[in-house]
Amino acid sequence: MKSPIVLKLGTAAITLPDGLINKPLLRHICAQVAVLANDRPIIMVSSGAVGSGKPFIEKFKGTINQKKAAAAIGNPLLMAQYAKNFATHGITVGQCLLERSHFNHRERFVQLKATINELWKNGIIPIANDNDVVNDRELRFSDNDELATLLAVAFDAHKLLIGSSVAGLLDADGKVVTVVSAIDETLFGLVKPEKSAQGLGGMASKLSHTRVATGMGIETTIFNARAKNGITDAMAGKTGTRFAPQKSTLNARQRWLLSGHTHGVVVVDEGAAKAVLARKSLLAVGVKEVKGHFVKGEMIEIENIEGVLIAMAKAKMQANKIGPETRSLVLAHANDIVLV
Numbered sequence: 001m002k003s004p005i006v007l008k009l010g011t012a013a014i015t016l017p018d019g020l021i022n023k024p025l026l027r028h029i030c031a032q033v034a035v036l037a038n039d040r041p042i043i044m045v046s047s048g049a050v051g052s053g054k055p056f057i058e059k060f061k062g063t064i065n066q067k068k069a070a071a072a073i074g075n076p077l078l079m080a081q082y083a084k085n086f087a088t089h090g091i092t093v094g095q096c097l098l099e100r101s102h103f104n105h106r107e108r109f110v111q112l113k114a115t116i117n118e119l120w121k122n123g124i125i126p127i128a129n130d131n132d133v134v135n136d137r138e139l140r141f142s143d144n145d146e147l148a149t150l151l152a153v154a155f156d157a158h159k160l161l162i163g164s165s166v167a168g169l170l171d172a173d174g175k176v177v178t179v180v181s182a183i184d185e186t187l188f189g190l191v192k193p194e195k196s197a198q199g200l201g202g203m204a205s206k207l208s209h210t211r212v213a214t215g216m217g218i219e220t221t222i223f224n225a226r227a228k229n230g231i232t233d234a235m236a237g238k239t240g241t242r243f244a245p246q247k248s249t250l251n252a253r254q255r256w257l258l259s260g261h262t263h264g265v266v267v268v269d270e271g272a273a274k275a276v277l278a279r280k281s282l283l284a285v286g287v288k289e290v291k292g293h294f295v296k297g298e299m300i301e302i303e304n305i306e307g308v309l310i311a312m313a314k315a316k317m318q319a320n321k322i323g324p325e326t327r328s329l330v331l332a333h334a335n336d337i338v339l340v
Contacts, residue, residue, distance in 0.1 A: 001120065003158040004041040005235070007033065008148035011047040012165035013225035019051035021078065025226060027085050029163075032231040033125070034089035040158060041120040043096075044127045045148040046082070049074035072133045082127055092124045097131035103150050113154065149209040153216045160213050161234050162206055163225025168241035169203065180243045183211040210243050215340075219245045262312060264292030264319055265301045266331065273304040276311050281334045284317070285327040294319050302332070313337040 014029065016022050036042055050067050053074030054060045060070070075095070082093050102112045119126050130147060145162060152160040168176040171190060180187065191203045203222075210220045223240025224230050233239040268276065272286025282302065294300050295318040302311040313332035322331065 001117075002040045004043055004120070004155050005036060005159050005161065006043050006045065006148050006152040006155070006157045007036075007161045007163065007231065008045040008144055009047060009163045009225055010144070010165065011051045013163045014046070014048050015051045019054050021048065021052055021081050023081065026081055028228070029225065029231060030082065030085035031089065032229065034086065034091055035232060036235060037091060037125060042125055043116060043151055043155070044082075044125060045144050045151065046078065046127050046129055047144045048078050049129055052077045068133050075129065075133075079127065086125065092122075094119050094124050094126050096126045096128040097133075098128055098147060099131050103154070109154070116155070143205055145205050145209045149213050152213050152218050152220075157213075157218050159235065160210075160218050160220040161231065162210070162220065162222045163231065163234075164206070164222060165224065165226055166203070166222075167224045167227075167239070168222050169207070177241050180241060182246070183207060183214065183243065214243050214245050217245045217247065219243065262301050263298040264290065264294035264315075265303055266290055266322075267303045267305060267307070269305060273302075273310060276302055276337060277339065279334055279337070279339070281330050282313065282332040282337065283327070284322050284329050284331045287322055287331065290319050290322055292319070300332070302337070309340055311337050311339045 009029070011019075014022055014026055033042060033044065050070045051074065053070030053072065054066070056073050057066050057070050060066055075097070079093070079095050086093050096112075096116065098112070102108050116126050128147065128151065130144060148160060148162065151157070168178075169180070169187070169190060171177050177190075188204065188207060191207065206222055210222065213220045220243040221234045221237070221240045222243075223234035227233070227239065230239060266282075266287050267289040268282065268286045269288050272282055275286070276282055288305060294315050296315055298315055300313055300315050301309055302313055303309055314336040315332060316330055316336075317326065
């Protein structure tokens, strides 16, 4: 099976100002995706559930419970539209409501991959979204840009397409930057602080997650999904901002480790930092400071004494057990450490 395409559609990209689905636009989007699906497997990450459901919530003010209720209403409405439009192209869709635990825990991660691969084998397009109805602050994704990035990394995607209501990254003169070879702080300086009224994420979020994706060797394009043939043109490199992939040699397990949500930070001394960079295990004796709380099996960040992130790892002990009496114990095994 060819490596897949991950297509993320933001709320503003598929809905009207009142939050309801832009039906003519969605028909056009599905027609484009149907063409791409003839060549490669595709997984879509679609926002719009909360926006679709909120008109049905009386005096909607955006509280957590109201958003969860709106998602409960909006998800089936959104999926019904996708099912109807893709059916005209002979394509069936499947809904995948996801939580952080699908990426944090290896067993659930493997099950997720097996399920989506089974959908692809049967010619079905998975449509993923954050499981808003039950997710709390610790379980939910920061936004669907993050979810799309995690899926792209997890499935070693051929390309990540981030569809928005904007044409791409704009330069200081308001013109689209067509190609970005590397994402640095100068690039973030071009970002304006606003985001769409309907969605969670803005351009800064998109750039942050794009940096992760390209760092994993995945070409990423931010484009206007509302434009005519926007998706197929973005796939062909004719529109939007294309972010070049960086060289990556990570295996499947290392990709899984990097896809997990981190629960804390350990600051290590110079000797421990050298050991980690030499791909050796991290001993508790090398830890100078612990930030946050984590338990055995959770992902943590490893910083050097200058505060620079050097690696991510799966902890073999919990944070409050790191002390003089555990100096000789392994905090993170070399096989569970990924350099960044």
